[in-house]
Amino acid sequence: MTGIYQKLAIVGEVGAGKTQLIHTISEISPFMTEAKSSVDIGKEFTTVGIDYGRLALTPDIALGLYGLPGQKRFSLLWDMVNTELWGLLLLVKYNDELNVKSIAEILEHFRPAETGVPVVVGLSHADLAEDDEQLNLFLDILQFALDEFSLTAPVVCVDTRDAESSLGLLQLFDALNQPDLDLSQEEHNVV
Amino acid sequence: MAKRIACLSTLVPPDGGKSYSEQVFEIFDAARRYNKEHAIVGVFIVYQDTLLNIFEGAGNELAQVIYRSNRDPRIQQFSVIVNQDISETKFTRWNLKLIHDNCEAHRDYLTKVHRLLEQKLKLGSPLDRLRYEKLMSLQREEKPPVMNDSAAPVFTNSLLSMKSWPRPTALRMDAGLMKICPLLIHKTVAYDRLKGLNLFSQNDELDRRLLQLHNVNALQITPQAQATPARPIQTAVRPAAKNQHSFSQALRHFIAQRRAKGGSKS
Numbered sequence: 001m002t003g004i005y006q007k008l009a010i011v012g013e014v015g016a017g018k019t020q021l022i023h024t025i026s027e028i029s030p031f032m033t034e035a036k037s038s039v040d041i042g043k044e045f046t047t048v049g050i051d052y053g054r055l056a057l058t059p060d061i062a063l064g065l066y067g068l069p070g071q072k073r074f075s076l077l078w079d080m081v082n083t084e085l086w087g088l089l090l091l092v093k094y095n096d097e098l099n100v101k102s103i104a105e106i107l108e109h110f111r112p113a114e115t116g117v118p119v120v121v122g123l124s125h126a127d128l129a130e131d132d133e134q135l136n137l138f139l140d141i142l143q144f145a146l147d148e149f150s151l152t153a154p155v156v157c158v159d160t161r162d163a164e165s166s167l168g169l170l171q172l173f174d175a176l177n178q179p180d181l182d183l184s185q186e187e188h189n190v191v
Numbered sequence: 192m193a194k195r196i197a198c199l200s201t202l203v204p205p206d207g208g209k210s211y212s213e214q215v216f217e218i219f220d221a222a223r224r225y226n227k228e229h230a231i232v233g234v235f236i237v238y239q240d241t242l243l244n245i246f247e248g249a250g251n252e253l254a255q256v257i258y259r260s261n262r263d264p265r266i267q268q269f270s271v272i273v274n275q276d277i278s279e280t281k282f283t284r285w286n287l288k289l290i291h292d293n294c295e296a297h298r299d300y301l302t303k304v305h306r307l308l309e310q311k312l313k314l315g316s317p318l319d320r321l322r323y324e325k326l327m328s329l330q331r332e333e334k335p336p337v338m339n340d341s342a343a344p345v346f347t348n349s350l351l352s353m354k355s356w357p358r359p360t361a362l363r364m365d366a367g368l369m370k371i372c373p374l375l376i377h378k379t380v381a382y383d384r385l386k387g388l389n390l391f392s393q394n395d396e397l398d399r400r401l402l403q404l405h406n407v408n409a410l411q412i413t414p415q416a417q418a419t420p421a422r423p424i425q426t427a428v429r430p431a432a433k434n435q436h437s438f439s440q441a442l443r444h445f446i447a448q449r450r451a452k453g454g455s456k457s
């Protein structure tokens with residue numbers, strides 16, 4: 001049997017938890033692409049370029065994890081990874097400013113509703129929300145952004161530091177990737 | 192003396208490639224910064240193109256806000272529907288609420304808002320009445336009869352479908368829901384077919400899961416005209432599907448192993 005290799009792209013703004021997530025679920029630690037950030041972004045380390053992790057599921061089946069910075073100026077990197085994806089994870093960091101601008105930029109570029117790639121929106125740092133009401137509001141605004149790009153995607157709260165939470169994401173992508181069982185009652189061209 | 196002022200307005204359709212939501216957030220964001228500086232609290236309620244703002248704060252500050260809003264080119268038909276003196280504020284901060292048609296929590300919220308405003312409410316023009324009623328009619332809608340559990344939904348002989356994913360604050364995605372939701376989202380599936388897949392080891396789990404989805408308004412149930420003859424599920428396995436299957440199995444095995452290894456609770 002020839003090897004199977006699938007790719008999961010993880011895109012998100014600075015500090016969303018991309019590196020952390022890959023670290024949590026990957027066997028090998030992400031390449032050392034961390035560098036001291038030259039601008040004050042509120043944390044000491046930021047990833048320069050792509051984070052990479054690889055899960056060897058069997059000797060010849062693997063899942064590649066690609067962490068991509070969420071700023072538009074990195075869209076060249078996005079294009080390098082954005083082919084035949086197994087999944088696209090949009091990591092959004094909860095913030096009090098209710099800023100979901102980065103996700104709109106990412107969606108604008110990746111256009112997952114058109115390519116049909118399974119998408120999950122992971123809301124990280126949800127533990128920092130003051131209360132449920134604030135969190136709900138943020139989710140509302142996120143939904144607004146998804147609707148705008150005609151994207152039906154599950155939104156889940158995720159703590160990328162937590163193994164169970166991170167594995168749950170993989171499980172969700174797995175479910176989304178199940179071949180259409182043709183249960184549908186609508187017209188289907190069964191060949 | 193503190194004041195409470197409520198006003199209605201209508202969003203002007205944005206121009207120049209800007210989206211409706213961007214427009215809303217721009218207005219909200221500017222208001223937030225301004226209100227924070229001027230110790231104004233309240234709420235910014237958005238339903239379709241109607242805005243209902245409630246401001247609480249010092250009288251002179253509110254006057255300034257009203258003036259600014261009046262001049263804001265992004266909104267039109269601005270009118271004040273409540274203007275009262277208050278001894279204490281009901282809000283603790285400046286907040287945004289986006290109202291959806293089918294959300295129970297939103298209906299409750301609007302009920303509270305209506306109670307807060309009703310005594311001093313002045314709906315001067317037909318337009319104001321129209322806008323206010325459009326917003327508050329959501330609030331007065333009878334709760335769906337399914338709320339009392341004597342009328343549990345009937346799944347047998349019905350078609351199931353999901354239009355959107357349940358909100359994470361209403362229902363947490365777990366392994367069980369992950370099995371069902373991807374099959375139902377934007378698809379219409381006969382309950383009997385779903386049952387035939389034997390997704391769960393426990394007999395009643397499928398029903399319990401569907402009920403969970405139903406309870407958060409995520410499930411659409413329509414009676415099926417007649418039972419569909421069972422079609423064989425996927426005859427020839429395409430190579431791509433086979434790869435997909437092997438991959439999926441390997442991944443599940445990996446996840447199970449990781450979980451067994453522990454390292455995290457639950």
Ligand SMILES: Nc1nc2c(ncn2[C@@H]2O[C@H](COP(=O)(O)OP(=O)(O)OP(=O)(O)O)[C@@H](O)[C@H]2O)c(=O)[nH]1
Nearest residue numbers: 013014015016017018019020046047124125159160
């Ligand atoms: N409180 C909290 N902290 C989190 C969560 N997820 C990640 N973090 C922490 O947030 C910090 C930033 O995470 P990173 O993984 O470095 O973020 P990144 O997306 O790689 O950021 P860049 O490389 O700068 O683009 C780390 O210290 C994480 O441990 C979360 O859900 N809650």
Ligand SMILES: [Mg+2]
Nearest residue numbers: 018019046047
């Ligand atoms: Mg990083």
